[in-house]
Amino acid sequence: MGTVERLRGWPVTLTEGPVGLRPLRHRDAATWRELRVRNADWLRPWEPTNPETPLFRSGLGPYVSMVHTMRREARQGLALPWVVTYDDQFAGQLTIGAIVWGSARSAQIGYWIDRQVAGRGVIPTAVALAVDHCFFTVGLHRLEANIRPENAASRRVVEKLGFREEGIRRRHLHIDGAWRDHICYALTVEDVPGGLRARWLAERRQAFPRSS
DSSP states (O other): OOHHHHTTTOSOOEEETTEEEEEOOGGGHHHHHHHHHHTHHHHGGGSBOOTTSOTTOSSSHHHHHHHHHHHHHHHTTSOEEEEEEETTEEEEEEEEEEEEOTTTOEEEEEEEEOGGGTTSSHHHHHHHHHHHHIIIIIOOOEEEEEEOTTOHHHHHHHHHTTOEEEEEEEEEEEETTEEEEEEEEEEEGGGOTTOHHHHHHHHHHHHOGGGO
């Protein structure tokens, strides 16, 4: 598969109401640091342990290193790294990573959100935007989200969006000091022929008619 095709649809900014996805920027470093430090206790039980980039350290080095790595992977067609925004403010991250081309055309999705805006439908909307872009523009066929069984909030996100549960991955990632089991959730393009964004917004309007 050629490089030009692999990079189709990136970089890109996507929006739906107050929720947006845009590429990472170096000038986000101070904001990223403030959010990561403030949300450390909220995020630590779910974040993969990576000694090379300690995500809760107060310096800017981990962010700069992360941006360089993710931009390189994006140029290679291996990742789509986004900032999640809410009312145009940095509110979290969403990354489509571990992209495999060839006969698989699959990837994994990961995300985190500032606790101050959790529960407002920000992450489900962002995931729906990302899924549609990956399926209908980038050309992926399957997306997985691997989530710790104890992470009820993150599981609710993918369950509300219709990801199917496909079983346990034993000791899948090293998180918070130990190798942790994860539940594998997945979605393929055949599951959302009309687009996940449209389906999610229709369900949200039905559930909350006054807020739509």
